[in-house]
Amino acid sequence: MKIHQLETFRASVPLHTPFKTALRTVEVAEAIFVKLTCDNGIVGWGEAPPTVVITGESLSSIDHCIQQVIKPAIVGNNLLNYENLFQHLQSLLIRNSSAKAAVDMAIYDCLAQQYKIPLYxxxxxxxxxxxxxxxxxxxxxxxxxxxxxxxxxxxxxxxxxxxxxxxxxxxxxxxxxxxxxxxxxxxxxxxxxxxxxxxxxxxxxxxxxxxxxxxxxxxxxxxxxxxxxxxxxxxxxxxxxxxxxxxxxxxxxxxxxxxxxxxxxxxxxxxxxxxxxxxxxxxxxxxxxxxxxxxxxxxxxxxxxxxxxxxxxxxxxxxxxxxxxxxxxxxxxxxxxxxxxxxxxxxxxxxxxxxxxxx
Missing domain, CATH: 3.20.20.120 (Enolase-like C-terminal domain)
Structure with missing residues (x-):
């Protein structure tokens, strides 16, 4: 069960009411979606929103990290060796936690599908x-x-x-x-x-x-x-x-x-x-x-x-x-x-x- 493809997509959804905190005001929810496809046809999904004031990440930085750093490093890896894969994912980048999270959840999605049970x-x-x-x-x-x-x-x-x-x-x-x-x-x-x-x-x-x-x-x-x-x-x-x-x-x-x-x-x-x-x-x-x-x-x-x-x-x-x-x-x-x-x-x-x- 190997990673065959890793794709990213941008999404934007308006909020019905502005969300205000001490750090920021949000009127539109933006995200990078990750689609991870395995060689057996299983597809996993992940998401990373840009939260510059907290994680320091923007849409562009998340997309860049996934496409230019994470993707080349994990495509072709066997998902069933997932301890090694997760350790490798965390070591690829300093910080950039949301970018790693989106790929992490897509991997877990695929793993649970392989075993035919809900992720929880x-x-x-x-x-x-x-x-x-x-x-x-x-x-x-x-x-x-x-x-x-x-x-x-x-x-x-x-x-x-x-x-x-x-x-x-x-x-x-x-x-x-x-x-x-x-x-x-x-x-x-x-x-x-x-x-x-x-x-x-x-x-x-x-x-x-x-x-x-x-x-x-x-x-x-x-x-x-x-x-x-x-x-x-x-x-x-x-x-x-x-x-x-x-x-x-x-x-x-x-x-x-x-x-x-x-x-x-x-x-x-x-x-x-x-x-x-x-x-x-x-x-x-x-x-x-x-x-x-x-x-x-x-x-x-x-x-x-x-x-x-x-x-x-x-x-x-x-x-x-x-x-x-x-x-x-x-x-x-x-x-x-x-x-x-x-x-x-x-x-x-x-x-x-x-x-x-x-x-």
């Missing part, structure tokens, strides 16, 4: 259904309150609220407005996207604790490189602190876990470089008694399907942030995971279950 079963098969949160973009307090109420009305009982774009006082007003609109039975997670410094983060989180705003966790409150600051925040507050942009690689996960700098870790395939590395990060965290979330960038249902298969295969993955496809104005993916409000069902078909991509 190939990876471990812990569960078949997941529930996603829904993200409230950072806007004025009033607009965020209205958005949160609308998402709750649509059946979402966990909201991921973006903060960190303005001053701490404004962020607290945002959460107060949301709580006023949705009550206290809905779970709220905050994501600062590196928008605070450690001292401001401690001040903000302690204030929200004093106000009984009932925040489940705060994701990446400080800049990615500031592991010491992340630890200061984790030690200073009662609220759970989650590392996101601070953890791309297993080595970075090890540093965060060794120093107890966070209570939780958010794994994204686009940061990790694919499922092969994501499994290592989760295994390290599980050994240390630290639960993980699996999240995503702004991706289509293809990339989210791969992330969901990985998340469903692992007991230690206890939180799921897979709302990105629900933000898109159209769906260009045939097959894959299905949504019923916040509930996600994995497909029964072998591999990722992707039948076609409309590019």
């Amino acid at each position: 079963q190939f990876l471990g098969g812990y569960r078949k259904e997941l529930e996603t949160d829904y993200t409230v973009s950072v806007n004025s307090p009033k607009e965020m309150g209205e958005d949160a109420a609308a998402y709750v009305k649509n059946g979402f009982d966990v909201l991921k609220v973006k903060v960190g774009k303005d001053d701490v006082e404004t962020d607290i007003k945002r959460i107060q407005e949301i709580r006023q609109r949705i009550g206290y039975n809905i779970k709220i997670r905050l994501d600062a996207n590196q928008g605070w410094e450690a001292k401001a983060a401690v001040k903000a989180i302690r204030k929200m604790e004093d106000l009984d705003l009932n925040i489940e966790l705060v994701e990446q409150p400080v800049p990615a490189h500031d592991i010491e600051g992340l630890k200061r925040v984790t030690n200073a507050v009662e609220t759970l602190i989650m590392a996101d942009e601070s953890v791309f690689t297993p080595y970075q996960a090890f540093e965060v876990l060794k120093t107890r700098s966070a209570d939780l870790i958010n794994i994204k395939l686009m940061k990790a470089g694919g499922i092969f590395q994501a499994q290592k990060i989760n295994d390290l965290a599980e050994v240390c008694g630290v639960e993980c979330m699996v999240g995503s960038m702004i991706e289509t249902r293809l990339g989210i399907t791969a992330a969901a298969h990985f998340a469903a295969s692992r007991k230690n993955v206890t939180r799921f942030d897979f709302d990105a496809p629900l933000m898109l104005a159209e769906d260009i993916i045939v097959g894959g995971i299905g949504y019923n409000g916040r509930k996600i069902t994995l497909p029964n078909e072998p591999g990722l279950g992707i039948k076609n991509v409309k590019v």
